[in-house]
Amino acid sequence: MRQLILAASLILHTALHACIAAAFEVEDSRVFGAGSGPEISVLSTTDTDFVAPLIAAFLLERPELRLRYVVASSQEVYRAIHDEGAAFDLVISSAMDLQMKLANDGFAAGYASGAVAGLPDWARWQDRLFGFALEPVVLLASRRAMAGLEMPRTRRDLIDLLRADPGRFNGKIATYDPHVSGAGYLFATQDARQTDAFWRLAEVMGRLNARLYCCSGDMIDDLAAGRVALAYNVVGSYAMTRLPQAPDIEVIEPEDFTLALLRTAFIPVVAKQPDLGGALLDFMLGVRGRALIDGVAGLPPMDKAALKPHLRPIRLDPGLLVYLDRIKRQNFLAEWDAAMVQP
């Protein structure tokens, strides 16, 4: 009887493990450190290379630990937590809306420390979701392609520019495809909220047969290669890391407003070692962590003092849930399509 139970539990355990392991799509998984102590598990949307120095610095302070760093897309991160209840100690994502929904729906545990208490209120939600890096969403321009023209400083400038010279820009404009990219959908909806000019811009881009991308990296590649002249709504940090190799690219923060995306982290309620997740979070928000995020990872850290007047951080609040509504999403994308696809 006892053997039967043992066998049954073994089968069940294995099955569950397999299920979790196989369920969401992992892009990369690496273990840092050689400590004999516990292993922290982090699920993130940020590439391992970006954060490796940060992790190394953290493990230098806590040599007894090991850290398993798992990278997945933001949708997969959401699925892992929401649908599968994956037991990570810290979840990091740039998809603010999805993170917000996870926190709202009760997947994030409460956490209090001196470091998180110091965050401005737009950069935290309750004691569950915390922003640790602020990234402007920028317009990139190829100096070569723009030769002879003045760089646009606002969206109005951009619209006028595109309308004035449709020949030069036809097929030469890059932006996210909100159907495919979560980040692109977020930027589009936030743009739509901020200004009516967004829909005019969408119409103009549609008329000029704008190219739609899944990822910031591809847009930068095409811009650097001269295949496009302008890239609208690119996450600034990706551009910054590429600038040294692409001197032709000009980074423009529109002066009417520049959205700023928050990279956020939370400790799941199912975390096995929530205190270790918290320790990593505190390190990231600490002086040393902030310096590493800025200097090494190339991600601008949370810094109230660095806020420029045109910078419009996307607030962490339940408003983010609105565009995740399936009907709202359908309606928005339908409108987008209508703007982009000109008769």
Next chain:
Amino acid sequence: MRFLLVEDSPDLARSVRDLLALDGHGVDWAATLAEAEDCLAAAAYDLILLDIMLPDGDGRRFLQARRRAGNDTPVIVMTARAAVSDRVDVLDSGADDYITKPFDVAELEARVRAVLRRRGGAAQTVRSYADLSFNPLTATVTIQGEARDLRNRELRLFEILLNAPDRIFSKDQLCDRLFSYAETVSDNAIEVYVGRLRKKLAGSAARIETVRGLGYRLTCE
């Protein structure tokens, strides 16, 4: 003289009455204020002897009422109280004098005399014997128109003898009447006063006769 004695103790009243009667005074006794009113309505008195604590009221009230009614018969209050306030009260109520119980008859008589003298006296108090007339109030003896003043003890001695002419008084008897029981007096003191009185009566038909071995008596030729 005629007294009205207002006193509620019958024993005391009777003995005072008897004692005063021995000296030839007439005494009517009233045991209550009501009886006193009756007596006063029926007769005239030379003096009222008034007790304060009476069964039907306070003697002082009675006195005040009488004085207010204009009745001025002299009153001596006999009081058993010794406090000043009581004495002052008594005089304020209209009494002429007061005497504290128990009293010496001689003292009472002296006070009565003093009161009556102050009040101008009554005509009928003048008494006559042989060729002399005697006014106890002024303490004068008039012999054939010539007035002679008697001193206190001479006066009292004369009064005693005059109250019972021809009766023989022993030296002891006179001594008891003349001197207070509180003092001891030698026998020859009486002889001194008798001698003085004889001098005052010189030239009169009345004289004090020595009855050898028995005492003295007042006679006239």
Next chain:
Amino acid sequence: MNRTGGSLRARLVLQLVAVAAVLAVMLYFTVRSTADRAAEATQDAILGAATTSIAEQLRAGEVGVEVDLAYATFSMLGAMGQESLFYRIDIAGKTVTGYDDMPLPATVPISLAPVFFTSAYLGSELRIAAVARSIVIGKTLVPVLVMVGQTRQGQAAIADRLANRAALLGLGFFVLAVPLSLLSAGSVFNPINRLAEAVRRRGPRDLRPVRDPTPRELAPLVAALNGFVARLRGALSQTETFIAEAAHHIRTPLSTVRTQGEIALRQSTDEATRTRLRAMIRGVEESARSASQLLDHAMVLYRSDQLEREAVDLSQIARNVARAFAPTAELKEVVLVVKGDEGPMLVQGDPLLIESALRNLVDNAIKYSAEETAVALTLSQAEGMVTLTVQDQGRGLSGAGLAELSRRFTRGGNVADVVGSGLGLTIVTEVAAALGGRFVLTEPEQGGTCASLSLPQA
């Protein structure tokens, strides 16, 4: 065992503090529950308005129903205390968007007026507003249910904060109540202290009822005090009356005996009987005098205890006493004269005591004077004292001192033949002492006795 009955002030302060504590606790609970209800009502109103607004924006579209969730509405709802938000929209009983497992209300609402209920969802307490309406899709009328739920952690936090503030307020109130209680207890006891002071300031013979204005609450105490004063007054006047009554009851029978004795003496001729009668009368005389002086003495002691000083004319008293004794002196042919300045000689003292002393002095002087001598009462004034000297030409003191003679029932060695109780000089000495005066007894060279009573001038 402690029989003091404790302190009224402590009791009052304790009670006031206890009341303050009860009030503080009541304040805490009242604020707490009121704050809770007020916060809930406010948040319900906002939640209801948000839900109604979403329901109103539902439109029949080409493909179905158009739902336009307002970003601002959600942002605002969430901003209030950073609550988690959930919503669900059902059309014709089917969830079209939102959280399809959100709990439904027990009774389905029938209008746009929101129905509120509280239910557990995803591990938290949810406050949910539900609104119903109907819309026409195609040609059919379909019912729509809109629900918005909100956690209320912020509300609880606000209520907690308010409750803490109320608790602080209550504590402050309580702390403030302690010194205030002390103060108010002090002011409550002021009238009592004033009353006590008024009673304490009274003179020894001041037995008037207390008429000082007192608070209503002290009226029973004052009434009791006045009742007691009245009884005391009664008892004291009874003491005085008792002395007078005693005098009466002793003297009246003595008078009878004396008078009867005198009558018998007059009527008896038997020498032996007469001697016995004389002895009897003398005995009566002595008893009467002793009784009289005992009563006088009692009176002196009693009045010395209750001493009341007033300005008294010693000259007037001396003359009154002289007049009262005149007939007695006359009987012995003793001349009684009052010498000294005309006009009042005021002294401080009790007139009854002074007269009592004078009577004893004059009585002694006459008693011990020889026939046909003089007794002189002389008044003089010096160094703040008024002195009355009673000078006789009697037998003197035969060397006995005042200390000896003023002892109770002690008499001189040369007076066996005179009736006396031995209390007379005792009374005079005691009166002099009680009134702060002096009594001196001397034998002048020319003979006789000189008694001087000096009393402080008024």
